[in-house]
Amino acid sequence: MSESMLDTVLAQFHRAADQIGLKEDHRETMTAFKRILQTQFPVERDDGSFDIYEGYRVHHNVARGPAKGGIRYAPMVSLDEVKALAMLMTWKCAVVNVPFGGAKGGVIVDPAAMSRGELENLTRRFTTELEPIIGPDSDIPAPDMGTNAQVMAWVMDTYSMSRGYTVPGVVTGKPVALGGSAGRQEATGRGLMYVLQDHLRDAGGIQGRKVAVQGFGNVGSVVAKLLQMEGAVVTHISDKDIALHYPTGVDAAAAANYVAQGGTLTEWNEEHGRCEVVDAGDVLTADVDVIVPAAVEHVLTEENAPHVKASIVLEAANGPTTNAADAIFKERDITVIPDIVANAGGVTVSYFEWVQARQYVRWSEERVNEELRRLITAGYQTIAARQMSAKDGATLRDAANWIGIERVVEATELRGIYP
Ligand code: GLU
Secondary structure, three states: OOOOHHHHHHHHHHHHHHHOOOOHHHHHHHOOOOEEEEEEEEEEOOOOOEEEEEEEEEEEEOOOOOEEEEEEEEOOOOHHHHHHHHHHHHHHHHHOOOOOEEEEEEEEOOHHHOOHHHHHHHHHHHHHHHOOOOEOOOEEEEEOOOOOHHHHHHHHHHHHHHHOOOOHHHOOOOOHHHOOOOOOOOHHHHHHHHHHHHHOHHHOOOOOOEEEEEOOOOOHHHHHHHHHHOOOEEEEEEOOOOEEEOOOOOOHHHHHHHHHOOOOHHHHHHHHOOOEEEOHHHOOOOOOOEEEEOOOOOOEOOOOHHHOOOOEEEOOOOOOEOHHHHHHHHHOOOEEEOHHHHOOHHHHHHHHHHHHHHHOOOOOHHHHHHHHHHHHHHHHHHHHHHHHHOOOOOOHHHHHHHHHHHHHHHHHHHHOOOO
């Protein structure tokens, strides 16, 4: 049977736990899931009929604070996947040291096959199902794959309507007009850029590096744009329909702008087509310095990992690398900058948004970006230093997991078991 996301994340955990000699009872506590909500609920379609959908919200661990994590709408969502992603959120929040535990939610649905009204119905009904467990002190959802600021606005409104007053702190990633944070939309991509900048600080920087980006949604398009602004040459971009090769570099800012206005890369290529259309698989094995998987999980496998030419894998998606591929990268001396620090910019600015919502204040975009740089760089430097001081060839992922696990264990020990 092929490796599932939960297999990947649990194997990474146990590897890290072995390396730091984690006590057996902590191993059990850290792999236990605090709370799982599974629901099947009806959604009215535009023609008056209704369909039943299945959704989940998982709290992995809340020792360090309220549960935090996105909600994804995608056809391949499963309970195991949501559990894996919730566990990653626990370590991610701990690595960047924001005071949250880990959660994730998902609905098995293809949002592209729904009208806007149907998507609103689905979101409002799912929010109603989640109401017993979400709240600004308990569990704060955010966007993830297939969801966006508008979906968060519906979640916020539905939750607020049943309270009788507006509760802006119940979700993050809201539209700025509703108390969303300046800089949240670009935060994941910007955090990826800051981490790569720091990683290459003593190695010549980002300037002139060739980069291939897989996925051109809110994360991939922004990171492509920002890396280009830092002087990188973005030679490959792709979405689920098309992969494009620009030997001398694409105008990533223009392409990002184009998709932000609702266009697709296929349309972009029709309008600006001076490039080569390549196979989707060619993006990750392109002859570049850095590959940025910014689409779905498990795209780097034992099949393509031996053919990767880049020396750096910047994990923008959650879980893009299977364990088999991770081992191959280690063997081949390819550096993987792991998801739980690389893409932590999103949840970091979610934390800033939550703080602003709870204090009814607004930070400037400059302040948000500066604080983001500070937290995510500190997270990266902590794991890089830890990796350097380890004797036995540990990877950055190992070091990130050690830091994440140790911080959660420390909080757990301080709190004790009650009742
Ligand atoms: N969905 C994003 C992630 O995977 C952001 C989560 C959040 O902001 O709570 O990190």
